[in-house]
Amino acid sequence: MTSEAPPQPQTVAGLAHAWQDHSYAFLDESSKRELRRKILKAIALPGYQVPYASREVPIARGWGTGGLQATLALIGPGDIMKVIDQGADDSVNAANLRRFISRMTGVATTTDAMQATLIQSRHRIPEEILGSGQVLILQVPDPEPLRGVESNISVARQMHADADYGLMWLKLYEQLVKFGRIIQGASYPSLVHGRYVISPSPIPRWDVPKLHQAAHLTLLSAGREKRLYAVPPYTDVQPLEFDDVPYQIEDQGGQTCFRTGVAHKFFNELPQEDGSSRYELSDSGYGEKVLRRREGEPVELGHAYFDDEGRFYHDGYLKQ
Known part of the structure; x- marks a missing residue:
């Protein structure tokens, strides 16, 4: 017969987690729970x-x-994180946020939009079509689309409750009368699910249609204004437009990226010393994949929202 080892006495130190200098994902658990509850409410409305x-x-x-904060509330050990700023993965803001999130969570990071489960972005949506299971988190400086027509936020809240967006339509009409076209650029007001008008972050007009009937979840969070809102998967998003004046994206026709040769994507304009301009893909991760594929690497390019002929992937959504 073999004698069993006597049970070891339990101690408080043995039951406790190993000491660490921060909570997982930096925020304390109650803060993350509160944010998750608010995110669920935003998805429901x-x-x-x-x-x-x-x-x-x-x-x-x-x-x-x-x-x-939205990213830290949702991220888990199995996630893959991508952070972009104005389309670039290597800008100072994107690099600092990526480094902080990675340090606080230990998650893997990537520059490939197709591999990421969480994408935090400032002012851009990637060129490749995002799929179900992916979450796009947009940084928002000003979540209130009515601020330009109603400075009293209490009144603006009541206007949202009444679905009273007449002043917003009037603002667009005044631009048509004064300039002959709607000059609203980034943060173009858009109607979500036929009910609430939102400011879709300062993304360019090129990116706004990408929110319509998208397979991915989009969260928009403004830390300074303490507001968040959401565009759930497969939800209608319609930029405000008149029947006889259709919504127009930025004209990228005739331009190509000087590094990749890609056309019909959103470009950064780079002024040259001789007064001319060169154009470069705003989405640096997509451009990197194009170049690597050209060099013979087995890189898989996802389908783009706008194809090589400039056609949007939802037929008939953008009126010409």
Whole structure:
């Protein structure tokens, strides 16, 4: 017979987790639970601005605190993270946020939009079509689309409750009368699920149609204004337009990326010393994949929202 080893006495130290200098994903668990509850409410009411208790994080207000908090509330050990700023993966803001999130969570990071499960972005949506299971988190400096026509936020809240967007339509009409066209660029007001008008972050007009009937979840969070809202998967998003004046994206026709040769994508204009301009893909991750594929690497390119002929992937959505 073999004698069993006597049971070891339990101690408090043995039952406790190993000491670490921060909570997982930086925020404390109660903060993350509150944010998740508010995110669920935002998903249940597409386009509705849900207030939340915005916490302090180690970046300045106005530099993506809202998007960062939403990311930290949702991210888990199995996620793959991509962070972009104005389309670039290597900008100072994107690099700092990526480094912080990786340090606080240990998750893998990528520059490939197709591999990422969470994408935090400032002012751009990737060129490749995002799929189900992916979450796009947009940083928002000003979530209130009515601020330009109604400075009293209490009155603006009541206008949202009444679905009273007449002043917004009047603003667009005045632009037509004065300039002959609608000059509203980034943050173009858009109707979500036929109910709430939102400011879709300062993304260019080129990116707004990408929210319509998208397979992925889009969360928009403003840390300074303490508001978040959502566009759930397969939800209608319609930029405000008149029947006889259709919504128009930025004209990228005739331009190609000087590095990749790609056309019919959103470009950054680079002024040259001789007064001319060169154009470069705004989505640096997509451009990197195009170049690597050209060099013979087995890189898989996802389908783009706009094909090589400039056609949007939802036929008939953009009127010509």
